[in-house]
Amino acid sequence: MASATSSPAPVVIRISPMAHLAVALFALALLSIVFAGPGWFAVLLLIPIALSVAIARYRTVADRETVTVRTLFGTQKMRWADIEGLRFGRKAWALARKSDGSETTLPAVTFASLPVLTAASGGRVPNPYE
Numbered sequence: 001m002a003s004a005t006s007s008p009a010p011v012v013i014r015i016s017p018m019a020h021l022a023v024a025l026f027a028l029a030l031l032s033i034v035f036a037g038p039g040w041f042a043v044l045l046l047i048p049i050a051l052s053v054a055i056a057r058y059r060t061v062a063d064r065e066t067v068t069v070r071t072l073f074g075t076q077k078m079r080w081a082d083i084e085g086l087r088f089g090r091k092a093w094a095l096a097r098k099s100d101g102s103e104t105t106l107p108a109v110t111f112a113s114l115p116v117l118t119a120a121s122g123g124r125v126p127n128p129y130e
Contacts (some may be wrong), residue, residue: 011120013108014059023051032036058107062120
């Protein structure tokens with residue numbers, strides 16, 4: 001039985017799996033180029049594979065104490081205490097401004113997902129909808 005002081009499960013914010021559909025359509029379009037061109041054009045089919053791997057890997061995992069950012073080639077874990085705030089720039093994903101002045105992109109965290117992040121962070125991230 002869970003106690004009242006136990007932390008809730010971490011929240012995982014990821015790219016929608018529906019993005020794989022767009023990659024599949026892109027791969028079909030690439031097939032026309034591959035079949036019409038020389039044999040080495042088959043290398044172009046690595047592009048949709050890489051895109052699908054990126055969709056599967058990119059995510060932000062948040063709990064009461066930490067935020068874990070997973071990118072294509074690595075993982076970075078930060079404490080909420082080290083994050084001064086979040087901002088949205090030209091990209092759709094949020095940027096976390098750390099106390100040392102650097103910024104880290106939070107994959108798949110959009111303005112619409114902020115209420116979920118608010119709950120996971122224990123209120124450290126303000127809910128813009130309240």
